[in-house]
Amino acid sequence: MKISYNWIKDYINIPLPAEEAADLLTGCGLEVEMTENKQSVSGGLEGLKIGKVLTCEKHPDSDHLHITTVDIGEERPLNIVCGAPNVAAGQYVIVACIGTTLYPVSGESFKIKRAKIRGVESEGMLCAEDEIGLGDAHDGIIVLPDTPAVGTLAKDYYHIENDTIFEIGLTPNRSDATSHIGVARDLLAVYNLKYHQNIPLNYPDTDAFEGSYQPYISVQVDDTKDCPRYTGLCIKNVKIAASPQWLQNKLKAIGIRPINNVVDVTQFVLFEYGQPLHAFDADKITGNQVIVKKADEGNIFITLDGVERKLSSQDLMICNQNEPMCMAGVFGGIHSGISENSTNVFLESAYFNPVCIRKTAKRHGLKTDASFRYERGCDPQITIKAIQRAALLIQELAGGEISNIIDICPQPIACNTITLSFQRLCRLVGKQITPEEIIRTLKAIEIEAVSTDDEKACFRIPSNKVDVTREADLIEEFLRIYGYNNIAIPEYLNYSLTFLPQDTITPVKESISNYLSNNGFCEVMNNSLTKSEYAEKFNFINKEESISMLNPLSRDLQNMRQTLLFGGLENIIHNINHGNENIKIYEFGKTYHKNTNAVTEDVTERYAEEQKLALWISGKKQHESWQEKQSDTDFFFAKNILENAFMKIHVNMHSLRTQPDSSHAYLNNALQYMANNHTMAVVGEIKQEVLKYFDIKQPVFYAEVDCLTLQKIQQNNKIVFEDLNKFPEVNRDLALLIDQNITYEQIEQISFRTEKRYLKSMNLFDVYQGKNLDAGKKSYAIRYVLSNKEKTLTNDEITRIMDKLVAAYEKELNAKLRS
DSSP, X not given: OEEEHHHHTTTOOOOOOHHHHHHHHHHTTOEEEEEEEEESSGGGGTTEEEEEEEEEEEOTTOSSOEEEEEEOSSSSOEEEEEOOTTOOTTOEEEEEETTOEEOOSSSOOEEOOOEEETTEEXXXXXXXXXXXXXXXXXSSXXXXXXXXXXXXXXXXXTTOOEEEEEEEXXXXXOGGGSSHHHHHHHHHHHHHHHHTOOOOOOOOOOTXXXXXXXXXXXXXXXXXXXXXXXXXXXXXXXXXXXXXXXXXXXXXXXXXXXXXXXXXXXXXXXXXXXXXXXXXXXXXXXXXEEEEEEOOTTOEXXXXXXXXXXXXXXXXXXXXXXXXXXXXXXXXXXXXXXXXXXXXXXXXXXXXXXXXXXXXXHHTTOOOHHXXXXXXXXXXXXXXXXXXXXXXXXXXXXXXXXXXXXEEOSSOOOOEEEEEEHHHHXXXXXXXXXXXXXXXXXXXXXXXEEEEOSSEEEEEEOTTOTTOOSHHHHHHHHHHXXXXXXXXXXXXXXXXXXXXXXXXXXHHHHHHHHHHHHTTOEEOOOOSXXXXXXXXXXXXXXXXXXXXXXXOSSGGGOEEOSOSHHHHHHHHHHHHHTTOOOEEEEEEEEEEEEOTTOOSOOHHHXXXXXXXXXXXXXXXXXXXXXXXXXXXXOHHHHHXXXXXXXXXXXXXXXXXXXXXXXXOSSEEEEEEEEETTXXXXXXXXXXXXXXXXXXXXXXXXXXXXXXXXXXXXXXXXXXXXXXXXXXXXXXXXXXEEEETTOOHHHHHHHHHHHOOSSXXXXXXXXXXXXXXXXXXXXXXXXXXXXXXXXXXXXXXXXXXXXXXXXXXXXXXXXXXXXX
């Protein structure tokens, strides 16, 4: 938000440099992110002087050029060749001397150089409006209407203002500071307390306001919930013209383009008070009636920018008897606004429901100065003061007769009161502060104490502070103005021992994080809020269990996520678009869903959250290197990473049961890890229809783990330390001919069930299918590691163990040894 320091000083008279003012504003919660020195005209008319044309003759070699001599108050006149049709002797003009840089209205700046034009030397330039940033006219040079002193600096003649613009990073809760008066109020409060002054805030004077007739436009508010207050008046016989220079300079300083005197006044009051206004051409209000109501679903409305917008039945509209004229609090319509032919004005100053305005603005992708303020919550009691100010300014600048005010407010909006405990404030602040100082500090920002005693005070909260609803908010307001820097850092710290149960999931997460990070993975943290369209696009997202925000910041942050999948895919396409196609990332995060079977209104029963771990792998396994050839990631690489992570936290893999899931919603070749009949994890390749939505053209492998189930499994596996085996291990290999549908997991389970004592481990090191095998058959080559902790195994013992395993395979799997 841009704030002009010159504009602020219209309301407060403080001798403070802009740099110090910026520091004070930042200290009180209005962070000044950037300052910019600005002039009312680009370039500030530096180097330009007022000159008098002494002679003007036609150029001998040109039909349109003139040779002039111009007195600029120096030793001799300048010879200047000019092409303007209106140049003549005796005129007072604006002269750009050699070396002066000009800043035109359009185009880049340029420097005046000595030049020969058609053989005649020219020592400067006579300027038109658009060439020096004063206007758009280019039909001739500027001819001054009076006779100023020759040599006068143009910047002094035009009273060029130098200003400092503060770029304030306004937080959403500070609706009271969306205006120059609001910022001035905080700055003055901090200044008065710091320098022990009692300088008042000078509000604009509206005492001269007086309506002279009953308005001929009537107002009907059908939706008082979303329009609790509507204020309006009529001004007839106005004359539309350009705004005076002072008003144009105010608006230009903060980046607003002046339009005409009436529209500019509404903009001026918006940035002065923070109260949006809208000016309608009263002659275009059909039936002389303004109706505030919700739109009809699907109606088409053309806004001021010429865009056709399809309305929702939730959009609040300002209508005449036949049609909508304006999207309330957001954007005006193309047919009802002020034009150069307007003579009668209907002025609107309303208070709209912030939620309604926010939803309409987000729904239509609009962000205007009005919606910016209405969304945060305007002051419902400022509507009359703002419309009076605007009406008086319009009358001053455009003439006209002002009507009486229409003010519809069925339910008066009273100011809130909050009781503040002095002891609680001191405890939270960490410093003893007297009640007198607390009351004085809050009074500086117009929070008045209505009653006090030794322990507490009751404060009346101004209606512009919509975020101050609790005692804690009031303490925050005190701290902002008192100054966080005035709270000394304590010389000692208190620490309390806790006997709460230790969080057992944290060590698990740390161990897995360390393993993954050490193996080339990067941890990501995505927002828990996701796009609502994911639930509409993908049927594996349960819409009934979706949790939607009541007041979403945007359509991209509307639903709480039910899976970590989408956040990682957004990360992957972002990396691919920035040239990184080899991606290994992981995230620990929570997923959320609504319990549709809840029987009570208890939040803990209606909603549930689950801690998840997700891995995404795509691209090459290795970085490019001369030492080894790159290879693509595949399902088995992802599976290996996942199982190694389990083993890192000492999960007994034999306690888990794996099973393929061919019907998984978004994974191909999905493999589930089951623990106690619960799915603990799943790994697989993301389906193409999901990747296509994100415009990802390379395979992505994904794994998701239920951390709570993983934690329970990990807790049940106690680590037992034992001596190293003193006797050698024995390796034996078998080549088994088995049916295609038999899995290695089945062989592994039979093996450890058959030989529990001497079989230490086994590994599948070769798979063969094809030539020389019967149809429907495949060959597994498996290596077995046998050991005895008490003695060295003999050949006879080894043979008996292997024979027992082969017999079990033949019996349960119909397997045969392959010769």
